[in-house]
Amino acid sequence: MSRWPSGIEKHGRSAGPSIGAMDITIHTSVLPHDDPDASLAFYRDVLGFEVRGDVGQGRMRWITVGPAGQPGTSILLAPPAADPGITENERRTIAEMMAKGTYGWILLASRDLDGTFGKVQGSGAEVVQEPTEQPYGIRDCAFRDPAGNLIRIQEVR
Amino acid sequence: MCHPSWARARAEAQRLSDLARLRRVRDRIDREYARPLDVVALARGVGMAAGQLGREFRLAYGDSPYGYLTARRIERAAAFLRCGALGVAEARLAVGCPSPAAFDARFTELVGMPPAEYRRRVRRAVGPVRIREAPATEPQLA
Numbered sequence: 001m002s003r004w005p006s007g008i009e010k011h012g013r014s015a016g017p018s019i020g021a022m023d024i025t026i027h028t029s030v031l032p033h034d035d036p037d038a039s040l041a042f043y044r045d046v047l048g049f050e051v052r053g054d055v056g057q058g059r060m061r062w063i064t065v066g067p068a069g070q071p072g073t074s075i076l077l078a079p080p081a082a083d084p085g086i087t088e089n090e091r092r093t094i095a096e097m098m099a100k101g102t103y104g105w106i107l108l109a110s111r112d113l114d115g116t117f118g119k120v121q122g123s124g125a126e127v128v129q130e131p132t133e134q135p136y137g138i139r140d141c142a143f144r145d146p147a148g149n150l151i152r153i154q155e156v157r
Numbered sequence: 158m159c160h161p162s163w164a165r166a167r168a169e170a171q172r173l174s175d176l177a178r179l180r181r182v183r184d185r186i187d188r189e190y191a192r193p194l195d196v197v198a199l200a201r202g203v204g205m206a207a208g209q210l211g212r213e214f215r216l217a218y219g220d221s222p223y224g225y226l227t228a229r230r231i232e233r234a235a236a237f238l239r240c241g242a243l244g245v246a247e248a249r250l251a252v253g254c255p256s257p258a259a260f261d262a263r264f265t266e267l268v269g270m271p272p273a274e275y276r277r278r279v280r281r282a283v284g285p286v287r288i289r290e291a292p293a294t295e296p297q298l299a
Contacts, residue, residue, distance in 0.1 A: 130188065
């Protein structure tokens with residue numbers, strides 16, 4: 001009963017029922033936009049992502065994008081504070097945090113960090129950090145998307 | 158006459174655009190922390206007066222532009238020292254701090270000990286860190 005169909009049993013320190021491998025993937029991450037067309041242009045034309053969905057209208061648009069060849073991983077560009085449970089003050093705070101660049105962020109990766117950096121920089125995107133060797137063992141660069149989200153791209157090596 | 162809600166919307170749009178301008182200053186500090194930067198130049202870059210930038214930046218981020226810049230420099234210098242590839246003076250110059258006294262004082266304030274002591278302690282704590290820049294003759298831990 002404590003085994004999943006894979007038959008894998010974990011040997012943890014816990015004496016309780018083992019937790020086998022679960023079939024869960026990281027499917028969609030959400031980033032806010034404040035100008036859907038500008039965000040769409042950035043992810044499609046600058047990062048080269050394919051557009052997998054685009055619903056709604058005006059500022060209320062939900063746009064799904066993702067890298068070609070990786071249908072299992074998407075980013076949903078969504079209107080911020082669309083949840084009706086968010087108060088007016090909270091909505092204003094979210095908008096301000098997006099504008100000052102302290103709200104949304106995501107970590108991407110590329111095998112060709114320098115080539116990717118050059119292309120994104122060449123598009124006129126706001127550069128936050130040139131490719132840099134970090135003391136914690138990665139090499140990465142950073143940009144802003146049009147909504148002020150921080151986009152970090154690290155080198156796959 | 159404008160409807161009051163339009164005026165409110167316009168004021169809010171203005172506020173967001175001001176905040177986005179401050180974000181560009183902060184990102185520029187992150188990007189160019191090792192270069193000589195001063196508040197006047199940072200302000201000029203986004204078409205603001207230096208005093209206005211100082212006030213608004215502090216309101217938005219809780220620190221002055223110069224305080225933020227120094228914190229980034231010290232943080233980066235501490236990272237260099239943790240790697241063990243650079244000495245204190247090299248790390249200081251690599252992050253764009255010309256004055257040893259000012260660097261030592263701010264480092265001590267932010268990290269809790271002077272840079273030389275920090276370098277000794279973190280290196281003893283972690284042993285030789287084998288990163289790409291480390292000399293090939295570094296003794297191997299086995």
